[in-house]
Amino acid sequence: MADFAGFAATTFIAIFAIVNPIGAMTFFVVLTRSYPPVVKKRVIEKAVLAATVTLLIFAFVGNNIFLFFGTSIPAFRIAGGILLFSIAFSMMQGERSRTQLTAQDRQEALEREAIGIVPLGIPMLAGPGAITTVIVLMAEATSPALDTVRIVVILSSILVTMAVAWLMLTYADRIFHRVGRMGAYAISRIMGLILAAIAVQFVILGIQGAIAQYFLP
Numbered sequence: 001m002a003d004f005a006g007f008a009a010t011t012f013i014a015i016f017a018i019v020n021p022i023g024a025m026t027f028f029v030v031l032t033r034s035y036p037p038v039v040k041k042r043v044i045e046k047a048v049l050a051a052t053v054t055l056l057i058f059a060f061v062g063n064n065i066f067l068f069f070g071t072s073i074p075a076f077r078i079a080g081g082i083l084l085f086s087i088a089f090s091m092m093q094g095e096r097s098r099t100q101l102t103a104q105d106r107q108e109a110l111e112r113e114a115i116g117i118v119p120l121g122i123p124m125l126a127g128p129g130a131i132t133t134v135i136v137l138m139a140e141a142t143s144p145a146l147d148t149v150r151i152v153v154i155l156s157s158i159l160v161t162m163a164v165a166w167l168m169l170t171y172a173d174r175i176f177h178r179v180g181r182m183g184a185y186a187i188s189r190i191m192g193l194i195l196a197a198i199a200v201q202f203v204i205l206g207i208q209g210a211i212a213q214y215f216l217p
Helices: 003-018 020-030 037-061 063-069 072-094 103-111 115-126 128-142 149-168 172-215
Strands: none
Touching: 003 020, 003 072, 003 128, 003 149, 003 172, 020 037, 020 115, 020 149, 020 172, 037 115, 037 128, 037 149, 072 128, 072 172, 128 149, 149 172
16 A cells, blocks of 8 residues: 555656646746737647647557667666656756757747647647656556556546646636746746656666666576
8 A cells, every 4th residue: 555655646746747837837927928818728728638638648659669669668767767857957957948848939939829739738748758757657557567556546647737737827827926936936946856856766767677687687
């Protein structure tokens, strides 16, 4: 029971931290400040739907990447951990990782209304880091044996995270007014620290798996 609770907590925190709805909320407030409420609502719906569908697709087909490229789960854990740590480091520095939002994305977002899918939904909410996290977690839940309970936990964590993201974006103006820009940055940095610890754990598990798979008889 303790192992299940620990896995459930770690899974949700990892997905929530890397999706980082707080950072997305800050960008959303600044970008849509001149938008009427109806347009804001449509942008939120598109963003959450696009991010949810993307993460669910990679949750179910992500493991096929290992077969297609001939890579191992330990290798993907190590690579994923390094990627997550780089994102976490940017978050702790108060920056948005370049793997999630580029200067070109910002410029394009200002030039069109369909920002719900790109860049808000992808890659801000469902960026490379979030996709990698979901794939690694699903790999752990399906290897060496299929663990239905863990799979349900991962899928539930994705849906709950996106539900929270929807709420935060819906009430972004109120939250941002109360918390302020500095408050949002502070929370984002705390999330970055938590994500860094999880990233290091991914690397440790990857190294342990690689040693067991390639170096031990």
